[in-house]
Amino acid sequence: MRSLLPVSALALLSACGQQATETQSHVQTPTQSQESAQVNFDEARFREDIKTLSSDKFEGRAPTTHGEKLTLDYLTTAFKEMGLSGANKGDFLQAVPMVSYTADEEQAISFAGIELKHRKDIVLGSRHDNGGINIKDAPLVFVGYGITAPEYNWDDYQGIDMTGKIAVMLVNDPGFAKPESGLFNGKAMTYYGRWDYKYKEASDHGALGAIIIHDTAPASYPWSVVENSWTGAQQDLVQSKAKRVQVEGWITLDVATQLFTQSGLSLPELMDKAANGSLNYPLQQTANIQFANKAEYANSYNVVATLAGSKTPDEHVLFSAHWDHIGVDESKTDDKIYNGALDNASGTAGILEIARQFAQQAKNGQPSDRSITFIATTGEEQGLLGSRYYAANPLYPIDKSVAVFNLDSTNIYGRTSDYTIVGKGKSELEEYLIKALEPLQRIAKAERHPESGGFFRSDHFSFAQKGIPAVFAGGGSQPIDEATSQYKAKMKLIMKGCYHNTCDEYREDWDLSGALEDIGVYFNAAHALANSDDWPGYYQGTEFHRLRAAKSTEAQAAISADE
Incomplete structure (x- = not known):
């Protein structure tokens, strides 16, 4: 645990906690096709789940480790106690075949004759069972944003043979610049x-390597x-002879600028040109890369639990949250454990609490018409591995999967008057959230920073790619009152820099009233959908409309983010 807030702030937090109890003990579902039920969320139990899953005992919950075994046991026991059934022929676990690649910390790297330091200047790895990398004099090619997009008349690889070459590219896409x-x-x-798209595209074009310039x-x-996320063991799904570059990674902007200068080029000028139109440009420089690489194979597991519906049990409303985090970094000299309290013990605790509410309703003689299925996924931090595997190997058919509600890092900053839907404007599923917000007088908005690509960065995306309407929502940017605003400002300072870092630890002084309200919105929306015969679809003009189309014939535009 990190240092606590001063006494004055603790008094403020006490007031916030009291407000949370008063507002969150009873959450009413909005008016729907059947009478709404009252649900009770237990904040103490919610906190205990977060605290336990993110404790040092669970060792950062990395896949295929002892921390995973503890996590699987904890989640399986919890779902069993609720009365849910294992979705995998009675078993709660779905095996996810994984391979862990570990690049040696001792690496010899030079670009254009410049000696680069692992972690400080560059981070490289290889997702091949090859024993190691020994690349000599590989030509470096700047490929702009590394994008081939016919619908935008864009091809950064046009007219160039990438065989034996290393692609160097910019992060994000031209729209940001x-x-x-x-x-x-x-x-x-x-x-x-x-x-992940950029590495795949470079691979598809036959490149030897792919390196993204970090900015x-x-x-x-x-x-x-x-440095924290792309070093150490890197998990991936076991794939049969998948085409992939031999080496992939990131280079700092400062070192990339030196590299281009060494080539007699201006990186800022080329960045500007790359944003105006597709291009590629040989740097007339080569790279030498050498490091040992180890591959280890083991199964990790998704935890999948189902509460059977009473009328159409073959139709499923899904909840997802990834249980994994980064684990332990033995190279660190102080705090070695990435506890992952916010990301994503909090989301995992959220689906447990929601599952308890549905289970209690069923015990009270009010089961949902449709089945409710909870998927605690593995390997999200390594590229949405568990959800990708489930989507490719579903325990229930894709065409019987109605929708997905994904929880990833719940709101620890107190209640808000608005509500964020990441990638707002994609599907009719969002209307269920908007309806559930009405009794709370909260307004749904798009995320404030869509440039971060949040819709593509969590498990719901794996399901969206299969055409299942999926949402990633919660929190907001407008605190409910001045006291909450002051608390949020203080807690933001405390949590600054903790994303994918060892300081993401559980804190007793977190105000979880906003998180509880948000999981209430998810519960209410899912409750309404699970007791209807509606099949939401994706709006025209979105990436997934062709897979499951919305009933509406008009394109739905996202609400603009706050200024």
């Missing part, structure tokens, strides 16, 4: 801006996140 240009989706990141603003996170 030139939002007024009308390119891509303006400041809101498209999937083309994501690192904090368009990446939406500092270099420390790269």
